[in-house]
Amino acid sequence: MVIPDLAGAWWVKSPYSQNGGNCVEVAPGFPGVMPVRDSKDSEGPVLVFPSDAWRSFVAATAAGEFGEI
Secondary structure (H helix, E strand, C coil), rough: CCCCCCCCCCEEEECCCCCCCEEECCCCCCCCCEEEEECCCCCCCCCEHHHHHHHHHHHHHHHCCCCCC
């Protein structure tokens, strides 16, 4: 997997994110990968997941496969 240059990334978080800042942000628009970071630490580390893995994670979360958090 090639890590993209994220210098010009446009970071977004879910509009459902109303829990006091315990959120992640994603940077859509990078073919084949989904960059993810902690919304409280915008200068901190970024995790880059293959797009297929990210879609599977989001689907599993929406389906409740991880229980209540």
